[in-house]
Amino acid sequence: MEKIIKLRKIFREEGLxxxxxxxxxxxxxxxxxDNKDRLKFVSNFSGSFGIALILKNKNYLFVDGRYTLxxxxxxxxxxxILNITKSSPNKIIKxxxxxxxxxxxxxxxxxxxxxxxKTKSELISVxxxxxxxxxxxxxxxxxxxxxxxxxxxxxxxxxxxxxxxxVSNLNYSNADxxxxxxxxxxxxxxxxxxxxxxxxxxxxxxxLIDRKKKVYLFCDLKKINSNFRKKFxxxxxxxxxxxxxxxxxIKNKKFIIDKKTCSIYFENxxxxxxxxxxxxxxxxxxxxxxxxxxxKYIQTAHINDGAALTKYLFWLKNNYKKKxxxxxxxxxxxxxFRKKNKNFKFLSxxxxxxxxxxxxxxxxxxxxxxxRRLKHGEIYLIDSGGQxxxxxxxxxxxxxxxxxxxxxxNIFTRVLKGHxxxxxxxxxxxTDGATIDIVARKYLKQIGLDYEHGTGHGVGYxxxxxxxxxxxxxxxxxxxxxxxxxxxxxxxxxxxKFGIRIENLIYVKKLKGKILFDNLTLVPIDxxxxxxxxxxxxxxxxxxxxxxxxxxxxxxxxxxxxxxxxDKACSVI
Numbered sequence: 377m378e379k380i381i382k383l384r385k386i387f388r389e390e391g392l393x394x395x396x397x398x399x400x401x402x403x404x405x406x407x408x409x410d411n412k413d414r415l416k417f418v419s420n421f422s423g424s425f426g427i428a429l430i431l432k433n434k435n436y437l438f439v440d441g442r443y444t445l446x447x448x449x450x451x452x453x454x455x456x457i458l459n460i461t462k463s464s465p466n467k468i469i470k471x472x473x474x475x476x477x478x479x480x481x482x483x484x485x486x487x488x489x490x491x492x493x494k495t496k497s498e499l500i501s502v503x504x505x506x507x508x509x510x511x512x513x514x515x516x517x518x519x520x521x522x523x524x525x526x527x528x529x530x531x532x533x534x535x536x537x538x539x540x541x542x543v544s545n546l547n548y549s550n551a552d553x554x555x556x557x558x559x560x561x562x563x564x565x566x567x568x569x570x571x572x573x574x575x576x577x578x579x580x581x582x583x584l585i586d587r588k589k590k591v592y593l594f595c596d597l598k599k600i601n602s603n604f605r606k607k608f609x610x611x612x613x614x615x616x617x618x619x620x621x622x623x624x625x626i627k628n629k630k631f632i633i634d635k636k637t638c639s640i641y642f643e644n645x646x647x648x649x650x651x652x653x654x655x656x657x658x659x660x661x662x663x664x665x666x667x668x669x670x671x672k673y674i675q676t677a678h679i680n681d682g683a684a685l686t687k688y689l690f691w692l693k694n695n696y697k698k699k700x701x702x703x704x705x706x707x708x709x710x711x712x713f714r715k716k717n718k719n720f721k722f723l724s725x726x727x728x729x730x731x732x733x734x735x736x737x738x739x740x741x742x743x744x745x746x747x748r749r750l751k752h753g754e755i756y757l758i759d760s761g762g763q764x765x766x767x768x769x770x771x772x773x774x775x776x777x778x779x780x781x782x783x784x785x786n787i788f789t790r791v792l793k794g795h796x797x798x799x800x801x802x803x804x805x806x807t808d809g810a811t812i813d814i815v816a817r818k819y820l821k822q823i824g825l826d827y828e829h830g831t832g833h834g835v836g837y838x839x840x841x842x843x844x845x846x847x848x849x850x851x852x853x854x855x856x857x858x859x860x861x862x863x864x865x866x867x868x869x870x871x872x873k874f875g876i877r878i879e880n881l882i883y884v885k886k887l888k889g890k891i892l893f894d895n896l897t898l899v900p901i902d903x904x905x906x907x908x909x910x911x912x913x914x915x916x917x918x919x920x921x922x923x924x925x926x927x928x929x930x931x932x933x934x935x936x937x938x939x940x941x942x943d944k945a946c947s948v949i
Contacts, residue, residue: 377454379418382510383430393474395506396499397428402481403559404637406842407575407725414482414507419451422726422741427487428455429468429476436468441828445737445871449746477502480641488640501640521571523579523599525607528567530766531837532667535566535608539589545632545658546587552629554657555646556583558637560840561659562593566608569838570599575725576840577763582619594619626650632657660845663836665859670837671883674861674896677767678881680720682898682926683933684713685760685771689900690941696750696777703729703742706750707760714762724761724768724841731756731777735875738829738867752778755905757875761841770841770863771897772879776904787868788876788905790819794866795878796918798831798848803884803891809852809862816848816866825868832863835881858891860884895922898929900945908949920948 387395397419401412406424415421419428419435423443429436437455439447447457458468473496478488480501488499528534542565546554556562559578563569570579579599584592591611600613614622623642627649633642634657646652666674688710695701701709707729714720730740731750735757742748750756754777761770774788794816801812809832816831830849833842845854846862856862860883867877880897900923908916923946934942 379510380430380435380454383418383506384432386506386509387430387477388432390477390502390506391475392477392500392502393497394429394431394476395502396476396478396483397430397507398482398487399424399426400482402639403572403578403580404484404557404639405559405573405576405578405580406840407573409572409574411513414505414511417511417513418507419455421447421451421455423447423739424725427460431474438463442738444828446739446741449737473497475500477506479505480644481505481639483640484636484638485640485643486635521599522601523568523570523595523604525604526567526569526838530669530673531567532669535568536610538565538567538662539585539591541662542585542658543587543589546585549632549653549655550630551632551653551655552587553626554585554632555623555638555642556585556634556657556659557639557642558634558657558659560836560843561634561637561657561663563839564663564836565659566591566593566611575723575763576836577721577838578840582616584622592622594622620645624649634660660843663839664834664843664846664861665857666837666861666883667859671859671885673766674768674837674883677719677762677764678769678896678898679929679933680717680764681714681762681769681771683930684717684720684762685710685758685773685899686926686930686942686945687934687938688713689758689773689775690938690945692750692756692775693777697752701750702747703731703734703750704747706756706758707742710758710760717764719765721763721765724763724770728757728759728772730758730875732874733872735774736869736871736873737875738869740875750777755779755784755874755876757877759877759879763838766838768836768838768841769897770835770879770881771899772865772867772877773899773902774876774878774905775902779905782907784874784876785905785907786823786910787820787825788878789907789910790823790825791866791868791876791878792901792906792919793819793911793915794831795864795880796915798864798866799880799882799893799895800914800918801893803856803893805891806855807891808855809846809848810850812848813850813852816864820866820868827867827869829867831866835861835863856884856891858884858886861896864893895925898926900926900942903945903949906949911949916949923947 399415401408426439435455438460477500562581562583569577572580582594597615629650631652632655707727732754756775759772797815813831832848834846836843846860865879869875882893927946
């Protein structure tokens with residue numbers, strides 16, 4: 377509360393009635409370092425999406441459906457938690473005439489538009505971030521965060537080839553420049569990686585490209601060595617502090633920016649002397665379509681990751697009764713299994729390890745206060761993934777710890793039926809995520825149940841575990857194309873009781889003229905939670921075929937004892 381009291385004192389001195397605090401930093405990545413997580417500093421909320429509104433006498437935290445329970449658990453004592461899809465600041469402010477401050481470098485116009493301040497209140501751009509004034513944070517300089525480049529044989533396309541695509545789009549759009557503010561897009565474009573994000577190999581940067589194929593990379597020059605410079609002789613390296621200076625010198629030109637990641641500060645800076653075209657960043661679509669080489673390497677990553685998770689699940693089932701295994705010690709054990717692979721770099725997102733009621737919190741993070749022991753008779757949800765030198769993984773399994781509840785089995789099987797329906801979906805040239813989302817929910821809705829999150833998100837190639845534009849969700853209209861990767865993760869969550877989710881990564885491929893999904897994830901699905909009578913012959917056939925693939929792919933990575941267990945886990949039903 378002391379932090380909020382200090383913040384209120386400052387914004388009163390600035391003539392403000394309130395202050396907006398987003399989750400992101402100036403690069404708008406999904407996961408940010410703790411020393412830039414201003415929202416967590418103020419509210420203790422650790423989820424990946426949220427916006428706080430601090431007023432003179434009340435605090436509000438807006439999150440989406442994934443995080444309502446988590447936010448209430450972490451921040452509910454000081455903040456009123458609101459689902460942003462159901463409530464907006466308009467409803468809070470109503471007819472009040474307030475001056476609400478915000479940092480223009482941390483907000484896009486797109487985000488502020490979602491708040492729709494159609495009231496008497498006014499949004500005030502503040503030059504200095506008010507949180508930074510009260511936050512005595514230590515400098516966090518990662519000595520191992522040098523930029524590096526990926527070999528061409530691991531990605532299938534050179535950076536030059538990708539740049540030509542962007543330049544071609546500039547010419548087609550009659551634009552002079554593209555200013556790329558998404559670090560993940562810059563990483564993809566230049567085939568470079570870094571360690572400026574805890575869970576993604578992101579090199580924080582901005583890129584400016586013109587129609588003549590001139591490329592300017594704005595970054596921390598301490599992270600660039602001589603070998604890197606030699607590799608990219610066609611790039612002009614400029615220190616980050618000079619980005620405003622360079623942009624301000626450009627006049628009477630046409631720009632393409634990404635409205636989702638270009639801050640209000642930069643958008644205003646560019647638009648003062650130039651025209652911003654109503655064009656989207658083509659890189660999102662180009663990046664979503666993986667090359668055949670990338671798919672091949674990603675498949676290898678999933679074999680390695682599948683072996684680690686499968687070994688962990690076998691260890692867990694054999695030991696949870698006789699050892700004091702908790703949510704935290706469990707996720708640490710899984711991390712150790714992953715670390716045994718030399719190609720493993722780090723986790724792709726914070727592991728969700730929840731037993732019983734904690735599994736019902738969609739994006740649960742175990743901590744000292746919530747940490748529970750895994751007990752017989754419950755079900756356990758583990759959602760995790762890894763970053764490997766050649767791929768990114770994300771997988772969820774729900775495990776029976778001797779649970780025989782008929783209702784839980786019924787729900788789990790319906791989640792599985794939805795999962796299979798997605799995996800088997802026959803794609804057409806115009807099949808979008810919204811169409812597929814319907815079939816994933818069908819069998820739960822038959823008994824009046826549903827879930828609050830989308831059914832699937834795009835995944836990067838040794839990049840962000842969440843990437844667009846493709847997704848399986850109610851409002852996604854992006855059509856699937858060969859090479860796209862998406863998660864398949866229907867679920868169900870009963871507050872204070874249990875959570876169920878089954879997640880595989882799948883990709884779009886062409887086979888004999890047909891467009892279909894193929895599985896990447898290779899981990900057994902717990903048959904102890906399945907009610908076979910609810911599955912038809914086709915669904916049973918899919919499950920047996922999937923488990924056969926899992927067995928063949930993982931058998932050589934198991935020891936003798938694990939091989940026996942793998943054979944049992946993958947046996948036909």
